[in-house]
Amino acid sequence: MIRDRLKKAARRAAIKLLHMEFDVEDRDPAATTRGTAGEVDMSVIPKIVDGAGDTPGPNHKADIGRTWVAAQLVAGVAPVFVDIRPPAEVVAGALPGAIFAPGTSILDHPELLPAHDVRVTVYDQTGEQGSAEVAAALRAAGWTLARRLQGGYAEWLEHGEPVETPTPDPASGRAPGSPVELADGRRGHVIRTVPDGVVVWVSGAPPSEIGPLDADALVG
Known part of the structure; x- marks a missing residue:
């Protein structure tokens, strides 16, 4: 119960100070970041939420952690999600508004992606099934804010973060993954x-x- 309360408090702080992005890996553990919402020790937020204190923040060069993505989603500034899982896994659920592009196929369809200056979060089932490579390829192609979702869909689902079930297209009557x-x-x-x-x-x-x-x- 105490952990849940700390988690909620940490997420509220992260949302309020979302504009104050920092690289978790490079932070000084003894440093305190001050923001307009009040004095909040930003360095403790990942530790409170994920225990290990290793959640990559928005300024990490390759990955982003579930904690930060969930906070961005709640704050209404979520990235564009790219789901590279096999379609059979998509039908049970996906991150909100995800683009479905199995494997590396998103690299052949740049028209599906947003502008180069928009955050893109690529995910697979566990974070170890190609999402890092696809995110790296997108960065090389100009989407410099493309990141892998650490832990993938499995960790996102395990922690009760929001998911959507793909809905059928009105014209065809078919949903992604069907x-x-x-x-x-x-x-x-x-x-x-x-x-x-x-x-x-x-x-x-x-x-x-x-x-x-x-x-x-x-x-x-």
């Missing part, structure tokens, strides 16, 4: 809907993206 069968017998999952139909991630070695496909190209 299984489909193509007219030629191949099976896959919907990853997104577009004006001309749906884009399908087809299982195989290697898997591939196909689409847009209209309803006549789908059996199931």
Whole structure:
């Protein structure tokens, strides 16, 4: 109970002082950061929330921790999320408003991404299934604020952070992650809907993206 109270207090402080970003790894443990919301020792916030005190802050060069992302989400300044998990894992839930782009496929679709100066948070299931590499590739391509979500979706879900279940597109009736069968017998999952139909991630070695496909190209 005490830990929960401390967690809530820490998150409120993080939200109030969100504009005072700092690099957790480089901070001086003895230093105190003062802000307009009052005197708050920012160095203790990650320790209170995550115990270990190793949650990467918004100024970390490669990662960002769940604590900070959740605070940004509550404050209404959340990054754009890119979910690179296999589509079958997406259907059960995802971070709010996530772009679904399995594996490295987001690198082939820059049109899905925001402007280069917008924060992008890339996540997989555990934080160790390619999200670091995709985030690094995005930074190299100009999205300098792209970061990997430390701990991935599993840690986010474990700590009760908000998730969304993908909803069906009104036109196609299909939601991201829903299984489909193509007219030629191949099976896959919907990853997104577009004006001309749906884009399908087809299982195989290697898997591939196909689409847009209209309803006549789908059996199931």
